[in-house]
Amino acid sequence: MEKLIDIRGVRHTFRTRTGLLPVLDGLDVAVDEGGFTAVVGPSGCGKSTLTRLIAGLLIPDEGEVNVHGERITGPRSNVGMAFQNPVLLEWRTILRNVLLPLEIVPTKLPRKEQEARARRLLSLVGLEGFEDKRPSELSGGMRQRASLCRALIHQPEVLILDEPFGALDAFTREDLWQTMHEVKRQEPFTGVLITHDLREAIFLADRVVVLSGRPARTQYVLEVPDTGPRDLDHLYTAEAAEMLNLLRHQIEIAQGRAPAETSAEAPAPPPGAAARGMH
Numbered sequence: 637m638e639k640l641i642d643i644r645g646v647r648h649t650f651r652t653r654t655g656l657l658p659v660l661d662g663l664d665v666a667v668d669e670g671g672f673t674a675v676v677g678p679s680g681c682g683k684s685t686l687t688r689l690i691a692g693l694l695i696p697d698e699g700e701v702n703v704h705g706e707r708i709t710g711p712r713s714n715v716g717m718a719f720q721n722p723v724l725l726e727w728r729t730i731l732r733n734v735l736l737p738l739e740i741v742p743t744k745l746p747r748k749e750q751e752a753r754a755r756r757l758l759s760l761v762g763l764e765g766f767e768d769k770r771p772s773e774l775s776g777g778m779r780q781r782a783s784l785c786r787a788l789i790h791q792p793e794v795l796i797l798d799e800p801f802g803a804l805d806a807f808t809r810e811d812l813w814q815t816m817h818e819v820k821r822q823e824p825f826t827g828v829l830i831t832h833d834l835r836e837a838i839f840l841a842d843r844v845v846v847l848s849g850r851p852a853r854t855q856y857v858l859e860v861p862d863t864g865p866r867d868l869d870h871l872y873t874a875e876a877a878e879m880l881n882l883l884r885h886q887i888e889i890a891q892g893r894a895p896a897e898t899s900a901e902a903p904a905p906p907p908g909a910a911a912r913g914m915h
């Protein structure tokens with residue numbers, strides 16, 4: 637598969653009031669076209685900073701961020717983003733919240749078709765019948781579904797999900813994982829998911845990138861085998877348990893709670909999954 641996003645050797649330091657804060661120190665992340673890459677790592681290591689690089693909202697001190705082989709030099713409009721807090725506007729209906737990006741990003745889609753697309757997306761995530769409600773009339777999970785539609789309305793090339801399910805209860809979260817699979821099937825996109833939930837990472841993504849503690853470098857990459865359409869039972873297989881153990885171990889190394897082992901000592905990935913330790 638062709639690489640859509642190719643981040644190479646990225647280093648970045650923030651200049652804060654209290655001094656310099658090195659945040660990224662050797663970031664290499666590849667996202668295949670149509671693929672879904674999850675990024676996990678210790679709290680505060682620089683995961684959200686990585687999403688800002690992809691959206692062109694931050695230009696790194698060193699290294700390259702390429703999309704379709706072209707170097708990113710400024711903000712990009714063909715990116716959709718959804719965050720932990722959906723931030724919907726209370727004075728607009730759900731439908732008009734979903735349509736909001738089209739008032740900012742130029743589109744050739746006639747008004748009627750824009751609305752039809754918004755309604756189609758809302759129906760795809762199970763919000764048919766809620767188009768005219770206000771955000772406060774929806775549950776947290778429903779608001780997150782609406783925010784997903786808003787992120788997809790302009791058919792972005794890249795969908796960035798920054799812990800979108802983090803604040804939801806376990807059942808709602810699992811429901812949304814399944815919705816995500818269906819959305820990706822019907823509305824293909826290239827995805828980057830930031831998460832603290834390793835089960836979420838292996839359920840949704842085809843590649844999991846583990847970042848080290850700050851300043852973050854790419855510590856480990858796990859290629860999740862393609863199991864076709866996944867249901868939640870997949871998370872209870874021996875193969876999933878092995879992948880979760882392996883990732884948990886890598887997070888412990890990233891947190892400095894376990895020593896980094898030589899590749900000969902490292903646990904092998906389950907059959908079908910490939911792993912790469914970096915550096």
Ligand SMILES: Nc1ncnc2c1ncn2[C@@H]1O[C@H](COP(=O)(O)OP(=O)(O)OP(=O)(O)O)[C@@H](O)[C@H]1O
Nearest residue numbers: 650651652657659678679680681682683684685686
């Ligand atoms: N614009 C900025 N100026 C100064 N410091 C920043 C800026 N943006 C982020 N930081 C700092 O950089 C570090 C990494 O932040 P970032 O949000 O990327 O981490 P994260 O891995 O997403 O965190 P978490 O897991 O807690 O969500 C943090 O210490 C944060 O305070």
